[in-house]
Amino acid sequence: MLGTPEILRTLVGIESVSSLSNAPLLDEIQSLLEPRGWFIQRFPYIATDGLEKANLLAIPSRFKDALPDVELLFVCHTDTVPFRREWAAATNLTEQDGFLHGCGSCDVKGSLAALISAALQVDTASMKSPVAFAFTAEEEIGCIGATKLAASGAIRPRNVIVCEPTSLHPATAGKGYALAEVNIRGREAHSAFPYRGASAVNAAASFIVKLEHLQKQPAASSDARFTPPVTTFNVGVLNGGTAKNIVAGACSFLVEWRPIPSEDPALGGFILKDIASALSSEHPGCEIEVKVLRTDAGFANPASDLLGATLCRLLNRTEIGISFGSEAARFAAIAQSVVVVGPGDMETAHSERERVPIDELEEWTGIIKHLLLQGLN
Structure with a gap:
């Protein structure tokens, strides 16, 4: 079974800056999830640059009739910011001092790898409630894919976890x-x-x-x-x-x-x-x-929110607010609760210092696995 670091190595190796089609990355995601009993649905569109981009929904096949209404949706974007060609190791994941370095390693291919790794470890027959994944396009240039997906009616989740690097602190509020x-x-x-x-x-x-x-x-x-x-x-x-x-x-x-x-x-x-x-x-x-x-607009959940409280308990961390932009505001318009969380620190993202801690990567994979099996109980 592929581990999270191995999956991340493959994902980082697929260049997916916003100016490129995200189809190769989506192809890799589909090739890993589909054989494990996940139903895949793509929503292609032509971007302003003329390229075909797509959002992708994945849900265990046994729950596909639950669409568009699901209990929990994980959202993870597929594009990265551009990188200098002088950064020779940008698409070649390297390990140093307990960190994995590479373009997108924390923003947000680390989370993407954790989602896939957890899904590969879970027998979908053991899942108690419908949980879906949404992989979106063009987040780094204005959350374009997320805006289209949220408006399409293809998904109406009750709870949404938007994957972004927060050092695994659940962000229950975000600035606009x-x-x-x-x-x-x-x-x-x-x-x-x-x-x-x-x-x-x-x-x-x-x-x-x-x-x-x-x-x-x-x-x-x-x-x-x-x-x-x-x-x-x-x-x-x-x-x-x-x-x-x-x-x-x-x-x-x-x-x-x-x-x-x-x-x-x-x-x-x-x-x-x-x-x-x-x-x-x-x-x-x-x-x-x-x-x-x-x-x-920004987003904010009430202090009594089940999703935020559950994540704080499972991760044993306090809630925070985030000042950087994310897709959370798009999904807050259609969901009851939205929380932003993921491994890594945004302060290293968008630079040649980008990295994700291996221990956080593994911890987040375990939390996702728990949520796939147990839901928010």
Whole structure:
């Protein structure tokens, strides 16, 4: 029987960055699960890049008539972020000091390997309740596959475990994700005569300083499950100006914010528009437009939630909140309870430091096996 590290080695060896079709990885998953009595259903679609991607549902064949309603659904995405070609070992899993290193090893092929390993160890005839797996596409570029699957009606789970690296701490709450583009149009002039122009870069600098100052003020609401416990803003990309001796006539930048679950994700957009309005008198020659591109709400389960309590008990760990994005919000709209949990630490993901602890990998495989056999009892 293949162990979890051996399965992970195979999965890491299949390159599955978001710009590629995830079909080869799904083929491998299907080849392992189908002979063990799992019913497989694919949901293909054509992505915006023209490639065919797919979501995949797997459920023991004896429970396939339970679809779309299942007691428990495990969700695991199949894509990874791009990696530098100089990282020679990106798709060659290596072991060092109790960790397995490789692209996707913790985000989230470690969890994927644990799901498959546990399924291979369980006789589906011994399962007490219908448990399904969902393997999704294009999570790393906007949870596209999960959005399609949740909206399709193909699955209506009561409880959902979204696999992401949390060092096996059950995350019963997650911040949302929102994004806006700020475009500033000024007036160009020779830099020797700056009074003839209106610098869009200067207006952008004032905007960013005001946003930074705002974040230093006491927050109206907070949530102790998160670090930091408040909604955060970040300016990650800025472009402006055409030459060193020209007053910049245009500048644009992207602002993302991560709202705590109790806060309307659209609020950040109103804050940005208020800043833009306030700057109109300070920079009269500039026009500032705020275009909100995305407002995804967070998720949160009540303290009495059975799924979170069960996972905390089985893992002997306390609940946390996560500040990074996940597919949880998509499934929270159709499920009673959603928890994010998995081996590894997100702080190593999306980098050449990515790794997953072998002991956490094995522990998570055992927990999945228990949940397959016993459900949430």
